Amino acid sequence: MDPIRFCAEVDAHPWADLTHAYGSAADVPDCLRALAGDDDEKAAEALSELYGSILHQGSVYEATAHAVPFLARTAAAGIRAADVLALLGGMAESGADDGDGDEAAVRRAVTAELPLLLASVEAEDSGVRQAAAWAAAMTGATDTAYGVLRDRFAVETDPQVRAELLGGLVHLDPAGTVTLATRAAGPDEPAEVRIAALMGCVDAGADWGPGHHDAMLALLPADHLVAGRIDLDRSEPLQYVVSSLLLRNTPSDRDGAYALLAAALRTGRPEVLAEAAWASESAVQISRSARERLAGPLCDAILLDPEITEAVLPLLRLLGGHAAQAGPVLARLAARDDGRADQALAALVDVDPGRAVPLLARDLARRPRALDAACGGLFGSPRVPCDAALLAAVRARLAEPDALGGQEPYRYAALLESWGSRASSALPEVLAALGKFPQQMARALAAVCAPEDRAAAGGALRREARSGQREGGLGAARALHELTGDTEPLLTVLAGRLEDGDAHGTSEAASLAAGLGPRAAVLLPALSAAVSDPAADRTTPELDADIAVADALWRIAGRAEEAVRLLRGPLSGTGPSWMRWTVSRAARVAALLGDEGRPLTEELRRLLPDPLQTPVTVLALCAVAPETLDVPRTAGLLLDSMEQDADPFTALDALLGLGPEALAGDNRGRLTELAERDPRVTASRVEGATASADERFQERAREVLRALREPGEGA
Incomplete structure (x- = not known):
């Protein structure tokens, strides 16, 4: 490659007119020149920047396809060929076979370089051969690439390259590679190839039998066997195999997955247990039967060697009451005075709360993880009873508010709020902590207050509400309203929020005002004044604020015309994925308008085919224009949305609304399948909460099935 000519051609390209993940692609030529240059440090920086800009987290952009020919020339010249070929393979993997978008353009661009990729499969350097095999396979060009990769596999001796070649062959033709993968899983191949072959068998749809089971078990721990692979999707072999088998959703595949996990958990080898625990955690996220089927093997492993418990504590927490047999071991660990006592107690809270409470009460200040578990985590609800010893421990901590740190004030407030009047004896301590932690303690104060203490509590909340503290004042005013019905301090605080001009503050204030209904009529001028300029390029927070104002104007004064005008903007636009919830909020408010929302019908109907918006849009159309819905077809769209885990709870509500x-037709069967199948339907976005979210979905789906039973239809 002539470096002068290369740089000139790079500079002549119209990069500034192209875009990538961070906007203008004007910086791409500097990266391409550095990557092809002599300075290794600058080349490494350039490669990292290209991964961040033109292949950002697996996404490709307008500039990506334009960079491909220059990258190919760099690799063809033997300049950092392995790294560049791997980058090209990543681009091909993120591309698409059809369409006119950036993804299709990128796939076409990399496929056009197949002669280079396939020639590089024969390179002297093993790293280049490996990267070339990966990149060629990612083009999806089966007719051109499969034979070349198969021929190379027949003579390749390097284990990592053989593994990458085999993975590429499975990717290009799964069914046609079953026999090869099955044979490669045998003892004659290196371990790196065997583990790739076992994953390939799963990908190719081969039946999982005793031979596969024994081979997989013999190769554990297996993560190190794929550490050199470019194929990062299969970087945890045991987890990958188990998850793939469970997603097949057949009894034999489930049996195979759980037999493999049980055997791995019972090996007694810490390094195998670590991989088995992670694979088991993934199984709990995928399979409804996982917690029951894993409890026995896991408890066997713990009882065999209690010292291994720390490696499986996260899994124990996911199994919850199914792992109650491990309670005594966890209690012994939690009673120790060492670094893992808090972790063990947190697991015990989930496994056996009754056994955990006395231990938590005994050393509350030194058990932050266990306290967090007792309160249900970041977004959950408290799960421990109002125990006298635990209440006393909470009171003792609140009596020294200056000693509280981290999340303690939030956790204690959550516990007291969940216990309500049963914790009324804590009122003095809550009052003492109110000044230092007004936002956290205000709701707790309203919750624990007994009828005879309402005057004293109300006075404290009223003083705090008028203190001028932004967050504390609002929390106290809300709690005062809940406790006494007094709206005056709350209205004053909300008026101040609306006048501030901050979009987030406007959203919160408008939502609270809407909840007050006509009692918030005094805020109507401030609400109207807080609306953003529709001619401006509004941000998501500003749109959210306008939606909250529309809700308030309707619920306070029935001002439908203004509400419709404010909702039309969010409902009419088509924006990026992060706008999803803004559009959903607008549709929910439109549903509240009923017949007054009819002018929004066309905007709503345009949203109906989008699985992310189908559920809330159906709810809105049921309210504003029900005659526009073809009920069976609409129900089918809702079931499509559920099957994609796109707001499934709202989809169930919408189904119920359709009647x-x-x-x-087959809609009842489809909903029954979602309610009763083994793979979970909904995956919570909160770590560790998928199982509980899916169980709520399952219960709700069964309720909808019962509610929508035709007259005379059997149970």
Whole structure:
């Protein structure tokens, strides 16, 4: 490659007119020149920047396809060929076979370089051969690439390259590679190839039998066997195999997955247990039967060697009451005075709360993880009873508010709020902590207050509400309203928020005002004044604030015309994925308008085919223009949305709103399948909460099935 000509051609390209993940692609030529240059440090920086800009987290952009020919020339010249070929393979992997978008353009661009990729499969350097095999396979060009990769596999001796070649062959032709993968899983191949072959067998749809089970078990721990692979999707072999088998959703595949996990958990080898625990955690996220089927093997492993418990504490927490047999071991660990006592107690809270409470009360200040578990984590609800010893421990901590740190004030407030009047004896300590932690303690104060203490509590909340503290004042005013019905301090605080001009503050204030209904009429001028300029390029927070104002104007004064005008903007636009919830909020408010929201019908109907918006849009159309819905077809769209885990709870509510006709034809069977199958439907976005979210979905789906039963239909 002539470096002068290369740099000139790079500079002549119109990069500034192209875009990548961070906007203008004007910086790409500097990266391409550095990557092809002599300075290794600058080249490494350039490669990292290209991964961040033109292949950002697996996404490709307008500039990506334009960079491909220059990258290919760099690799063809033997300049950092392995790194550049791997980058090209990542681009091909993120591309698409069809369409006119950036993804299709990138796939076409990399596929055009197949002669280079396939020639590089024969390179002297093993790293180049490996990267070339990966990149060629990612083009999806089966007719051109499969034979070349198969021929190379027949003569390749390097284990990592053989593994990458085999993975590429499975990717290009799964069914056609079953026999090869099955043979490569045998003892004659290196361990790196065998583990790739076992994953390939799963990908190719081969039946999982005793031979596969024994081979996989013999190769554990297996993560190190794929550490050199470019194929990062299969970087945890045991987890990958188990998850793939469970997602097949057949009894034999489930049996195979759980037999493999049980055997791995019972090996007694810490390094195998670590991989098995992670694979088991993934199984709990995927399979409804996982907690029951894993409890026995896991408890066997713990009872065999209690010292291994720390490696499986996260899994124990996911199994909850199914792992109650491990309670005594966890209690012994939690009673120790060492670094893992808090972790063990947190697991015990989930496994056996009754056994955990006395231990938590005994050393509350030194058990932050266990306290967090007792309160249900970041977004959960408290799960421990109002125990006298635990209440006393909470009171003792609140009596020294200056000693509280981290999340303690939030956790104690959550516990007291969940216990309510049963914790009324804590009122003095809550009052003492109110000044230092007004936002956290205000709601707790309203919750624990007994009828005879309302005057004293109300006075404290009223003083705090008028203190001028932004967050504390609002919390106290809300709690005062809940406790006494007094709206005056709350209205004053909300008026101040609306006048501030901050979009987030406007959203919160408008939502609270809407909840007050006509009692918030005094805020109507401030609400109207807080609306953003529709001619401006509004941000998501500003749109959210306008939606909250629309809700308030309707619920306070029935001002439908203004509400419709404010909702039309968010409902009419098509924006990026992060706008999803803004559009959903607008549709929910439109539903409240009922017939007054009819002018929004066309905007709503345009949203109906989008699985992310289908559920809330159906709810809105049921309210504003029900005659526009073809009920069986609409129900089918809702079931499509559920199957994609796109707001499934709202989809169930929308099905219910459509009535019994919604489950005509095969729709009832589809909903029954979602309610009763083994793979979970909904995956919580909160770590560790998927199982509980899916169980709520399952219960709700069964309720909808019962509610939509036709007259005379059997149970």
